[in-house]
Amino acid sequence: MALGLVATQSFPAIVGTADMMLKSSAVTLVGYEKIGGGHCTAVVRGRIADVRLAVECGADTAEKFGQLIAKLVIARPLPNLDAVLPIGSRLAQLTAERGxxxxxxxxxxxxxxxxxxxxxxxxxxxxxxxxxxxxxxxxxxxxxxxxxxxxxxxxxxxxxxxxxxxxxxxxxxxxxxxxxxxxxxxxxxxxxxxxxxxxxIQLPVALREKEQEPVRLPQLEQVSEPLVYVEELPLSQRVPNQAPRPLP
Incomplete structure (x- = not known):
């Protein structure tokens, strides 16, 4: 296995370079490394011949964009090199399936x-x-x-x-x-x-309504005398100055 790196000074350029590397050879794109100043590096992994072809195609593509900074092919890297690079976690997640x-x-x-x-x-x-x-x-x-x-x-x-x-x-x-x-x-x-x-989308809906004090109704005074219900007579049956009569 080999490790291939191509560096550019633009993120669109490195994505286009990586796309060309993947489509030109049977390599796996490990990921990108962004080190600031606009410098980006695409890292691929695969057989030595495939990585060499991918790196050359990627470098040609980056050079056409006017963004090529450097290219590198490392044949048979030791396990410790993969472990110390930031791409180590990505290598552990890769599978053999492609498509x-x-x-x-x-x-x-x-x-x-x-x-x-x-x-x-x-x-x-x-x-x-x-x-x-x-x-x-x-x-x-x-x-x-x-x-x-x-x-x-x-x-x-x-x-x-x-x-x-x-x-x-x-x-x-x-x-x-x-x-x-x-x-x-x-x-x-x-x-x-x-x-x-x-x-x-989870919106923050933890909004609490303003607590309102319970409405206190005025207490009714106790009435010592019994209540009397009265019946209103129709106007035609009323006698002048006559009060309503109590219900039976």
């Missing part, structure tokens, strides 16, 4: 800006321009923020174009990426898993 995602007919769109307001404005423009879902965002330092959307390929392309214009109007547009039909390995590394669980 396409259940949402493989959807595309992923990534738009990176320098500055949070530009990212929020671009996200709003993308949501209003096409039928897409905002599924999360990533920050990698140096003021770089990436918003991530999902939808059909055509909708994502339209949304990203609208987001680009809005980002340039507000601040600085740094990078964009549209990935059609991502593989399951790539999808699991993006911050979108919890969104598609469609859990209901």
């Amino acid at each position: 396409y995602s259940r949402m493989s007919n959807l595309a992923v769109g990534l738009l990176e800006t320098r500055g949070f307001p530009a990212m929020v404005g671009a996200s709003d423009a993308m949501l209003k321009a096409a039928d897409v879902k905002l599924v999360g965002y990533e920050t990698i330092g140096d003021g770089l923020c990436t918003t991530i959307i999902r939808g059909t390929v055509s909708n994502v392309a339209v949304a990203v174009e609208a987001g680009m214009h809005e980002a340039e109007r507000i601040g600085e547009l740094h990078a964009v990426m549209v990935i059609p039909r991502p593989l399951d390995d790539l999808e699991q590394t993006l911050p979108i898993a919890n969104y598609f669980l469609e859990q209901p």
Whole structure:
């Protein structure tokens, strides 16, 4: 087994690089490492020949984006190297099963800006321009923020174009990426898993009504004499100055 690493200076670029690495060779995407300053590294694992091919394809892709920083292939890494790297927990969760995602007919769109307001404005423009879902965002330092959307390929392309214009109007547009039909390995590394669980939103409803004092009715005074019920006579049967007669 071998370990392959490709580093870029943009999150959309590293996702696009990782997508190319997965589709060019039978490797497993372990995850990303973000060390600040906009530097991101994709880490893959597999047989030596597959990792070498994946790293070369990934480096070529990153170089076309103008974002390549470094590439590395480590043949037969010792177990201690995997253990001390932050990717160790991810390696323990990987399984041998590979395949396409259940949402493989959807595309992923990534738009990176320098500055949070530009990212929020671009996200709003993308949501209003096409039928897409905002599924999360990533920050990698140096003021770089990436918003991530999902939808059909055509909708994502339209949304990203609208987001680009809005980002340039507000601040600085740094990078964009549209990935059609991502593989399951790539999808699991993006911050979108919890969104598609469609859990209901739990609102804080622990609101207590203001406690009201019980209404105290005035107590009736005790009457020593018995009460007498009277009957009102119709006006036609009344005698002038005659009081109502008591009931039997």
